[in-house]
Amino acid sequence: MSQFDRRQFLKLAGALSAMAALPKGVSAATVAPRVVVVGAGFGGATVAKYIRMWGGNVKVTLVDANPNHVSCILSNLVVTGDLPLSSITLNFNSLKTNHGITFMQGTALSIDAAGNKLTVSTKTGNKVLPYDHLVLSPGIDFVPAAGTWNPTLTPHAWVAGSQTTLLKNQLAAMRSGDTFVMTVPAAPYRCPPGPYERACVVADYLKRKGRTGAKVIVLDANSGITAEPEAFTEAFEVTHAGWIEYYPSATVESVDSNTKTIVTSAKTVSNAKVLNYIPKQRAGIIAQSLPLNSSGFVAVNPLTYVADGFTNIHVIGDSCAVPASDGKGVPKSGHMANSEAKVCADAIVRALSGQAPDEDIATSSACFSPITNTTASWLSANFIYGDIFDVNGVVKGKGMHRVDIGEAPSNNINQDSFEDMYKWSESLFADTFI
Numbered sequence: 143m144s145q146f147d148r149r150q151f152l153k154l155a156g157a158l159s160a161m162a163a164l165p166k167g168v169s170a171a172t173v174a175p176r177v178v179v180v181g182a183g184f185g186g187a188t189v190a191k192y193i194r195m196w197g198g199n200v201k202v203t204l205v206d207a208n209p210n211h212v213s214c215i216l217s218n219l220v221v222t223g224d225l226p227l228s229s230i231t232l233n234f235n236s237l238k239t240n241h242g243i244t245f246m247q248g249t250a251l252s253i254d255a256a257g258n259k260l261t262v263s264t265k266t267g268n269k270v271l272p273y274d275h276l277v278l279s280p281g282i283d284f285v286p287a288a289g290t291w292n293p294t295l296t297p298h299a300w301v302a303g304s305q306t307t308l309l310k311n312q313l314a315a316m317r318s319g320d321t322f323v324m325t326v327p328a329a330p331y332r333c334p335p336g337p338y339e340r341a342c343v344v345a346d347y348l349k350r351k352g353r354t355g356a357k358v359i360v361l362d363a364n365s366g367i368t369a370e371p372e373a374f375t376e377a378f379e380v381t382h383a384g385w386i387e388y389y390p391s392a393t394v395e396s397v398d399s400n401t402k403t404i405v406t407s408a409k410t411v412s413n414a415k416v417l418n419y420i421p422k423q424r425a426g427i428i429a430q431s432l433p434l435n436s437s438g439f440v441a442v443n444p445l446t447y448v449a450d451g452f453t454n455i456h457v458i459g460d461s462c463a464v465p466a467s468d469g470k471g472v473p474k475s476g477h478m479a480n481s482e483a484k485v486c487a488d489a490i491v492r493a494l495s496g497q498a499p500d501e502d503i504a505t506s507s508a509c510f511s512p513i514t515n516t517t518a519s520w521l522s523a524n525f526i527y528g529d530i531f532d533v534n535g536v537v538k539g540k541g542m543h544r545v546d547i548g549e550a551p552s553n554n555i556n557q558d559s560f561e562d563m564y565k566w567s568e569s570l571f572a573d574t575f576i
C-alpha cells in the first residue's frame with residue numbers, strides 16, 4: 143500500500159479528520175533498526191507488514207508459536223460445519239516473500255527490557271533477539287474459575303484451531319433432547335458479540351438437524367447482553383425461540399469437566415452433553431510480564447501503543463487496554479487489532495526517523511455475527527484521538543473518543559449482512575496477511 147493509500151485508510155477508518163504530515167521512512171544510509179513482533183495474528187501480522195511497507199530500512203522479525211494463524215473470525219461457522227477449518231487457516235508466505243519479514247516459529251519466553259532483548263524458545267533451542275522496538279500482540283490468556291476445568295474435555299474454542307474442531311465434533315454428536323451449555327465471560331473479553339453469535343449458530347444448527355428438544359443454555363457473567371442487545375434479544379426470543387435459554391448475572395463459581403457440571407450464581411447445570419466454558423480473559427502470557435491494569439490487560443498510550451512505564455515496548459490487539467470516552471474500553475476485535483497495528487506501525491516509523499507521534503489518528507472495529515446459516519447482524523465502533531470529558535462535560539484529558547458515523551449497532555438481521563460478512567472478512571484477511 144502506498145503512502146497515499148495509508149492516508150486514505152486512516153481517514154476512512156476514522157472518517158473524520160485529516161492526517162498530519164506523513165513520516166519519513168528510515169534512511170538506507172543508517173544501520174537498519176530492528177523491530178521484533180510477538181504474535182502473528184491480526185495485530186502482529188499487520189504491524190509487521192506495515193512497518194516494512196512504510197519504514198524503508200527496517201528489519202522486522204515476526205515470532206509466532208504456530209506455523210500459520212487460524213482465525214477466530216468466522217470460526218463459529220466452522221463449529222457448525224458450514225466452513226472447513228482450512229478456510230480460516232492463514233499462512234505467512236506473503237509476509238515473508240512480498241514484504242521481506244523474517245518469520246521465526248517459536249514461543250517468546252521472556253523480555254529483558256533493560257537490555258532490549260527477547261528470548262524465544264524454538265525447536266532448535268533458545269534464541270535471543272535484540273530489538274530497538276518490541277511489539278507484543280499475543281492475544282488472550284484465560285483465568286479459569288475454581289474446579290477441574292480441562293479444555294480437552296470441555297473446550298472454550300475461543301482460540302481457533304484444535305479447540306474449534308473439538309467443539310465442532312462435540313456439537314455434531316448431540317442428539318434430540320441434549321443440552322449445549324455455554325458461558326459469556328465478564329467484560330472485557332475478546333469479541334463482545336462473539337458468544338451470543340455462537341449461541342445463535344449452535345441453536346440454528348440443532349434446529350436444522352432436527353434435534354428436537356435440544357437446547358442452548360447461555361450463562362452470562364454480565365448483567366445483560368453486552369453487544370447489539372436489540373439484535374440478540376430478537377435472535378434469542380424470536381428467531382431461535384424455544385431453542386435458547388438466556389441467564390444474565392451468572393458468575394461462574396466452579397467447573398467440573400469430568401461430569402460436565404457448571405455452578406454459577408444464577409443457575410447450575412450438571413451432565414450437559416456439551417459444556418462450552420469460555421473463561422474470563424486477560425492479556426496473553428508474555429504480556430503479563432508488563433504491568434497490568436485491574437482487568438488484567440496492559441495500559442498503553444493510544445498514540446504509540448507503548449506500554450505504560452516503557453519507551454520501546456508496544457502492546458496492541460486483545461492484550462492492550464485503551465480507555466474510551468464513553469467509559470467502556472475500546473473493544474477487543476481482529477478489526478480493531480489491525481487498526482491499532484497501523485497506528486503503532488506509523489508511530490514506530492516516526493520514532494525511528496526522529497519524528498513525534500501523529501496526534502491525528504483514528505481506529506475502528508467491525509464484527510459481523512451470523513445468526514443463522516444465511517443471515518447475520520453487524521456492529522461497528524469508531525474512535526478518534528482527542529479531548530475526553532467527565533460526566534459534567536469538562537475536559538478531563540486526551541484519549542480515544544467514540545464517534546458515531548452512521549454505523550451504529552444494526553438490528554437488521556438479514557441475508558445482505560451475511561454476504562457482506564464474507565466481503566469484509568476477505569478484505570481484512572488480505573490486509574493483514576497478504
Ligand SMILES: Cc1cc2nc3c(=O)[nH]c(=O)nc-3n(C[C@H](O)[C@H](O)[C@H](O)COP(=O)(O)OP(=O)(O)OC[C@H]3O[C@@H](n4cnc5c(N)ncnc54)[C@H](O)[C@@H]3O)c2cc1C
Nearest residue numbers: 181183184185207214250280281333459460475476477510
Ligand atoms: C468466535 C469468535 C468470533 C470473532 N469474530 C470477530 C469478528 O467478527 N470481527 C473481529 O474483528 N474480531 C472477531 N473476533 C476477535 C478476534 O479474533 C480477536 O480480537 C483478534 O484475533 C485479536 O488479535 P490479536 O493480534 O490480539 O491476537 P490473535 O489474532 O489471537 O493473535 C495472537 C497470536 O500470538 C501468538 N502467540 C501468543 N503468545 C505467544 C508467544 N509467547 N510466543 C509466540 N507467539 C505467541 C498466537 O499463536 C497467535 O497467533 C472473534 C473472536 C472469536 C473467538
